Amino acid sequence: GxxxxxxxxxxxxxxxxxxxxxxxxxxxxxxxxxxxxxxxxxxxxxxxxxxxxxxxxxxxxxxxxxxxxxxxxxxxxxxxxxxxxxxxxxxxxxxxxxxxxxxxxxxxxxxxxYARAPTNLTTAFNASGVILEWEDTENNCTSTEYYVTLNSTSTDELMYNTSNTTLHIKPSDLLENVTYTYTVKGRAEKQSTISKPFTLATIKVKNVAVCTANTTDPCKNNSCCANVTLNITLESSDHADVKHPSQFYNISYSSNTGEVSYCITDYDKTKWTGSGFNYNERYHFTITQMNDFIAGEQINNNTTTSEYYCQSRENGGLLWIGISVLLIIILFIIVILLAIIVCQCKYRSQRKS
Structure with missing residues (x-):
């Protein structure tokens, strides 16, 4: 057969x-x-x-x-x-x-x-947590189970498994001020290189510069004669080496009449301009960095700017009074000169006749 x-x-x-x-x-x-x-x-x-x-x-x-x-x-x-x-x-x-x-x-x-280890490990953030993503382009097996390991210097390893090339990590799984890295193990136990570090912590504020500029309509409606602009400078080395969530800032200022609070809700915007300050009051500015996971009160690293004193309207009024007096004197001199010229013209006319 x-x-x-x-x-x-x-x-x-x-x-x-x-x-x-x-x-x-x-x-x-x-x-x-x-x-x-x-x-x-x-x-x-x-x-x-x-x-x-x-x-x-x-x-x-x-x-x-x-x-x-x-x-x-x-x-x-x-x-x-x-x-x-x-x-x-x-x-x-x-x-x-x-x-x-x-x-x-x-x-x-x-x-x-024969599949290669996962590559191109990236980290991103959204309002619900951290998104880990990687590529597995050399693997033709669709049923691959990936094993993800999160490491840090201060906590135990966190282990996850998934059949996708993305993994969502809840913020409750992570500590707020700890830096993490992760690796991914794919087919045949082949492990990726270590990812770039990331953290839920905010980027530290290095400096806050206070700038003033004259307004187009100074001293109107009991406001100051200048706008106040705060320029926030972040720690560049920290921001470059470690991936942080996008952050925003709570800005408050206080004076002897009370306290006002503003919030820069545009993510990663580091400039704020305020106007409408009262006369003869000292303002104390406080800036607190925040993100979707950590409130400023919890990280306790506020930055306080130098104090800014508003110019009183009386000082501005004296300036305008001085200018007005000078203009009146100039006008008076012009009138006298014109009168003299007119008199001379009449005198010459009478002599000719």
Missing amino acids: IVTGFQYTNGSVCAGDRVECNCTTSVGVIDWTISYRVLGSSNQSWIHVKTVNFNKARNGSTTECEGYTFTYDPDDNSSRLIFHLNASESILIVCQDGHEVDNETAIITDIGY
């Missing part, structure tokens, strides 16, 4: 995938031989697992061994083999006719073993 038919799962097969082989012979005698080898091991010889023999005397029998299921159908002289591929293994399947030793072979290999 001969092997008249042999079909098997071909193409990209990954660990855990179902593999099916069908073998048909001319006389109904079928011998299966299964061997395996571990990919990457020093010994690449085939290791025998099981040999199963079928013939018409074993009508409709089924045999299971070490995860391999063999069935036999005497009506069409065929047998079927079903199993799930183990990780990092190649399986050698041989089906032969028991009499003439005519055979067909197939090698099923876990292609996930």
Whole structure:
């Protein structure tokens, strides 16, 4: 007899995938031989697992061994083999006719073993937490399970697993002022490099500069004669090395008449301009950095600017009085000069007549 038919799962097969082989012979005698080898091991010889023999005397029998299921159908002289591929293994399947030793072979290999480690690890933030993302472009196995490990210098490791190339971390899982990195392990236990560090903490404020500028309509409606602008400078080294959430600022100022609070809600905006300050009051500015996860009261690193004194309207009024007196004197001199010129013209006219 001969092997008249042999079909098997071909193409990209990954660990855990179902593999099916069908073998048909001319006389109904079928011998299966299964061997395996571990990919990457020093010994690449085939290791025998099981040999199963079928013939018409074993009508409709089924045999299971070490995860391999063999069935036999005497009506069409065929047998079927079903199993799930183990990780990092190649399986050698041989089906032969028991009499003439005519055979067909197939090698099923876990292609996930050849996948590279995940790359391009990135970190992003949104209002609900931290988004970790990576690429796995060299992996053709869609059923990959990724194992993500978060590390820090002050806490134990945090372990996550996912079948996607993104992972959402709840802010409640992380400590506020701790810096984290992470790694991702993909197919065949291949691990990525370490990600860039990230933290939930705000970026520290290095300096706050106070600038004043004259308004276009000075001293109107009991306001100061200048606007006040605060320019916030952040710690550049911290911002460059560690990924932080976008942040905003709470700005408050107080005087002897009370306290007013503003909030720069535009993320990452570091400039604020205020106007409408009262006369003869000393203002004390306080800036608190915040983000979606940490309030300023909790981090206790406020920055206070120098105090700014509003110019009183009386001082401005004296200036305007001085200018007005000068203008009146100039106008008076002009009138006298004009009168003298007119008198001289009349005198000359009378002499000629």
